[in-house]
Amino acid sequence: MGASFQIIVDTEVASDQAQTVGQLALNWLKQQKIIGDACVGCTLDKPDEGFLPGPQAMQAVDETDLDDFFKLRTNAFHVIVGRTIFFAYPGPQLVRCPNCGYDAVANNKSSWQVALNAWKNEQPSGFQCKNCYMNLSVEKWIYDPIWAFGNLGLKFWNWPPLKSEFVEEMSLLLEHEITVVRGKL
Numbered sequence: 152m153g154a155s156f157q158i159i160v161d162t163e164v165a166s167d168q169a170q171t172v173g174q175l176a177l178n179w180l181k182q183q184k185i186i187g188d189a190c191v192g193c194t195l196d197k198p199d200e201g202f203l204p205g206p207q208a209m210q211a212v213d214e215t216d217l218d219d220f221f222k223l224r225t226n227a228f229h230v231i232v233g234r235t236i237f238f239a240y241p242g243p244q245l246v247r248c249p250n251c252g253y254d255a256v257a258n259n260k261s262s263w264q265v266a267l268n269a270w271k272n273e274q275p276s277g278f279q280c281k282n283c284y285m286n287l288s289v290e291k292w293i294y295d296p297i298w299a300f301g302n303l304g305l306k307f308w309n310w311p312p313l314k315s316e317f318v319e320e321m322s323l324l325l326e327h328e329i330t331v332v333r334g335k336l
């Protein structure tokens with residue numbers, strides 16, 4: 152079976168606050184027993200330290216029977232801190248200009264990749280639309296499937312779909328706008 156992931160990305164938190172806000176989220180998830188014991192080798196990322204789902208994991212997901220989920224080898228949660236392009240997988244199929252809808256991936260892929268690297272390195276990451284000539288930072292383009300750019304991600308490996316109420320609750324807790332990025336390997 153292929154692995155899947157969901158990442159709640161805080162798209163507003165400043166880089167010097169990401170660690171603190173990430174810790175706040177981690178503590179809350181532990182307190183709610185949505186996540187449980189720490190584990191090693193239980194995510195598909197590096198460093199591969201994470202937290203196993205807790206006895207109240209059902210609070211977070213749209214699924215009532217979690218027996219199979221609890222038995223999975225990879226079902227952990229972990230926090231990602233640091234400037235990151237949170238990409239969906241597979242993807243992107245489309246990267247559209249928010250002004251005219253022009254697709255950058257089909258028509259201007261190498262410049263788009265240059266802009267992505269610039270964003271990652273905290274360089275000016277403006278990317279000009281070849282069709283309407285609007286110049287917009289690369290994170291402001293419209294990604295399908297959804298991507299997110301930010302300093303903090305809360306990643307759930309192989310969890311059933313996160314409940315929208317839970318996602319909203321996390322946004323209130325973090326006091327920031329969030330975006331959910333999904334992928335299937």
Ligand SMILES: [Zn+2]
Binds near residue numbers: 249282
């Ligand atoms: Zn355009």
